[in-house]
Amino acid sequence: MDIPSKYDANSVESKWYDYWMKNNYFHSTPDEREPYTIVIPPPNVTGVLHMGHMLNNTIQDVLVRRARLLGKNACWVPGTDHASIATEAKVVAKLKEQGIDKNDLTRDEFLGHAWEWTHEYGGVILEQLKKLGCSCDWDRTKFTMDDDMSEAVIKVFVDLHNKGLIYRGYRMVNWDPEAKTTLSDEEVIHEERQGNLYYINYKIEGSDDTLTIATTRPETIFGDSAICINPNDERFTHLKGKKAIVPICNRVVPIIEDEYVDLEFGTGCLKVTPAHDENDKNLGDKHSLEVIDIFNADATLNSFGLQFEGQDRFEARKTVAKALDALGVLEKTETHINKVGTSERTKAVIEPRLSDQWFLKMEDLVKPAIEAVLGEDAEIKLFPKKFENTYRHWMENIRDWNISRQLLWGQQIPAYFYGDGKEDFVVAESLENAVTLAQEKTGKTDLKAEDLTQDTDALDTWFSSWLWPMSVFDGIRNPENEDIKYYYPTNDLVTGPDILFFWVARMIIAGYEYKDEKPFNNVYLTGLVRDKQRRKMSKSLGNSPDALKLISDYSADGVRVGLLLSSAAGNDLMFDEALCQQGKGFGNKIWNAFNLTNLWEVSDAIEQPASSKIALDWYESKFQAALVDIDDHFSKYRLSDALMSIYKLIYDDFCGWLLEIVKPAYQQPIDAKTYNKVMSIFEDNLKILHPFMPFLTEDIWQYIAERTPEEALIVAKWPEAKPINTDLIAQFEFASEVISGIRTVRKDKNIAFKDAIGFSVINHENSNTAFDAVIAKLGNLEAIEYVSEPVDGALTFRVKSNEYFIPMEGAIDVEAEIKKLSEELNYTEGFLKSVQKKLSNERFVSGAPEQVIANERKKEADALAKIETLKSSLASLK
Secondary structure, eight states: OOOOSSOOHHHHHHHHHHHHHHTTTTOOOOOSSOEEEEEOOOOBTTOOOOHHHHHHHHHHHHHHHHHHHTTOEEEEEOEEBOOHHHHHHHHHHHHHHTTOOGGGSOHHHHHHHHHHHHHHHTTHHHHHHHHTTOOOOGGGOEETTSHHHHHHHHHHHHHHHHTTOEEEEEEEEEEETTTTEEEOGGGEEEEEEEEEEEEEEEEETTSSOEEEEEESOGGGGGGOOEEEEOTTOGGGGGGTTOEEEOTTTOOEEEEEEOTTSOSSSTTSEEEEOTTSOHHHHHHHHHTTOOOOOOBOTTSBBOGGGGGGTTOBHHHHHHHHHHHHHHTTOEEEEEEEEEEEEEETTTOOBOEEEEEEEEEEOOTTTHHHHHHHHHSTTOOOEEESTTHHHHHHHHHHTOOOEEOEESOSSSOBOOEEEOSSSTTOEEEOSSHHHHHHHHHHHHOOTTOOGGGOEEOOOEEOTHHHHTTHHHHTTTTTTSTTOHHHHHHOSEEEEEEOGGGIIIIIIHHHHHHHHHTSSOSEEEEEEOOOEEOTTSOBOOTTTTOOOOHHHHHHHHOHHHHHHHHHHTOOTTSOEEOOHHHHHHHHHHHHHHHHHHHHHHHOOEESSSOOOHHHHHHHHHHHHHHHHHHHHHHHHHHTTOHHHHHHHHHHIIIIIIIIIIHHHHOOOTTOOEEHHHHHHHHHHHHHHHHHHTTTSHHHHHHHHHHHSOOOGGGOGGGSOOOOOOOOOHHHHHHHHHHHHHHHHHHHHHHHTTOOTTSOBOOEEEOTTOOOSTTHHHHHHHHTBSOOEEOSSOOTTEEEEEETTEEEEEEOBTTBOHHHHHHHHHHHHHHHHHHHHHHHHHHTOHHHHHHSOHHHHHHHHHHHHHHHHHHHHHHHHHHHHO
């Protein structure tokens, strides 16, 4: 075959990916083999490939490709998540560009636009994953809004409602004013921000007295229902039973007493705004206070805001403060740090808001999921183990899950209202079923479909993806189908710790509820990708490289290696593009090694040299020892360590030593026995490297021999474990030090490698002579002579207690060497004198800093040691 001298990644990658696809290697159907299953953490349908995806999916592909080589029926299910908030925002923005307001559209019209957007952009990230080499079963690609997936979600909602676990409640929720939807507690990020604390005076009704409250949100005074004091606070006993007047709106509100008030914080008087603070809502319920909602859905003030109506809350904060100041009731303003909740998706500041929402009771559902990870007989393992503490904290402090969203894009909640009352609804999988249920519930047999109105809310996206490991195999709708029985539970889940609760924990909960078993065996939690300055990669910082450009510059294999070289399990990854260059360089090294073997002429007529035989036996043991390490690393999800073991084995032991030892002399053939064994070893190297560098390895594999599709590397067999000769490995370690010693002498003394040299050894170590042929070849020695006394007139070096001698006669120009060493000795002795003169100067020693004196003393010691070595070398030459 005509093998290119250079590796061209661009053409090779497309060639072999097409070949793999054409031969259906990625597709899996149930058979008699052991299944190995991974479900992809479905990226947002809005997404494009970024560094986090690159790392996560490289790890998954490594695991899947290795499983194939181990003979397992590997199935990696890809797909995307409909990402309700993010996608709806994108569609709304696109409509806005076209001059269309979302509010002017019907639900069906808006969904038409959303589907159009999804069909246009939804597959982008999956196509990009192919460039990385991901071997997903593309025939099984799922989308969380596919008809069958949506049907499963609705089925589960109805089931949980019928079990009494889903309920509708009027609660204080986290409101995202930008997305105009509620969020669950887990979707709110709490950040410390600097704001102001405003001290406002409220008049006491019927007197000239005032009380002072401190608030960070003066704009909410329009929703005040009471002032609260602590009954034990002696400062305010005179206020008990009285009423206060809220400034600007002049509303008269009661002064109530409750021990909830912190005596130390602020002024000790608390304004109570039940519609806009959860704690205030609890106080309001307890004391039967009026609830006054002052905000519109976009967090502008409504009519309760009087002259400030229509102003955004942050604008109103400033204008209300000015108005209070003008009235003379703003006593003072102080800077204040407090925690502010922000939306994970839109980054908008969350507004607490009372709303009718759907909730899922978590208290009992969570119990099997806690036991599965943290119990004595834990069935699910987290890697790294440290995340068990995070898991425990979340799960043991879980609250009911707010599963409704005020969005159009997503599965519409299957609740149908037939009257005006809050409880006048039925929950059903279809409108037809809903009509029947409504007729039964009301006793009105004449109720028709048009009499029912479906809830306009959509379900939280996570309510779809928590079913992912089951729904991708149709395990909710058809719980006994062949796929779910074969592939479930899945094996490994690879994801980021940031969604350990959002997704991982919830999938475990759903798995035990609907399959009565775990959804996966192991969860491998990757770190975040950061830049060299430890900053999280983000578009805003401009520190996130273009994933596809990296692949174009360094090859997919190079990028995969670069990512994994910088990624220890569970720790943040300090990404450095230089590691991708190292990955590319590693690929070139292997390609050049293959090209070297391809240039050799092979002869059946030559005996196998002793050096080649022992070297091949050594590498076989070295390979087997590495195989044990690699398997151990994989079992602990230390993929970076597994790659490093392979890297060192191939780069150092195979390319650096083995090929050098067996390489035939210039323009001489290699014996067939050695050549065939070298190529067999090369193939084993390719097998263990294939999961990490699939394109390069498949390309070389196919060049080594003509292969049928059944013989492709992607479906080859992982090397078998064989006995390891540890003595041989130890003997080679010793021999390699001897070779290094010879090379050092040659380099230091300018002895050309083409010139054979004599060599003697005093074998104090009783070292094995098995590698003498290797030492002789790589050192280009005339012979190895074992002696009992030091050799006169020879250059010498030691390895442990063994002494090695290289005769100088004929090897070097003795006169020239004596001259060179004498000049070096004279210079060093002169240098020593200057240093010692400085150190004997009392003024210098007493006045110079300690570090300077220490440096001079080190120079003195180094010079003395060098002079001794030079004198010894000269003595051996004379």
